[in-house]
Amino acid sequence: xxxxxxxxxxxxxxxxxxxxxxxxxxxxxxxxxxxxxxxxxxxxxxxxxxxxxxxxxxxxxxxxxxxxxxxxxxxxxxxxxxxxxxxxxxxxxxxxxxxxxxxxxxxxxxxxxxxxxxx
Numbered sequence: 858x859x860x861x862x863x864x865x866x867x868x869x870x871x872x873x874x875x876x877x878x879x880x881x882x883x884x885x886x887x888x889x890x891x892x893x894x895x896x897x898x899x900x901x902x903x904x905x906x907x908x909x910x911x912x913x914x915x916x917x918x919x920x921x922x923x924x925x926x927x928x929x930x931x932x933x934x935x936x937x938x939x940x941x942x943x944x945x946x947x948x949x950x951x952x953x954x955x956x957x958x959x960x961x962x963x964x965x966x967x968x969x970x971x972x973x974x975x976x
Contacts, residue, residue: 860925868950872911873957879910880961907954
């Protein structure tokens with residue numbers, strides 16, 4: 858059970874942070890407009906960002922997947938439960954990664970700077 862929460866936290870928090878940071882860095886360096894002017898379609902560019910930026914997280918999860926599967930089997934849980942949790946994790950990651958790219962492209966790259974103190 859703890860491994861489920863660790864995977865969820867690492868993939869969501871780490872991936873969202875890496876995506877927003879990458880877009881912010883490209884805006885800061887001015888390379889984002891250069892990428893937009895490339896002959897590639899916007900879908901290919903966004904898919905490249907979604908698959909390429911958090912690649913280290915994907916690699917870490919892929920390496921620890923046999924341990925995760927072994928822990929699931931040895932604890933007596935069914936493989937269908939393992940698959941359900943994996944599908945939910947992938948769905949959450951897809952949703953939050955796309956949402957983070959949308960927010961980053963809208964210009965919010967540091968959430969704490971958007972908050973204004975009252976008064």
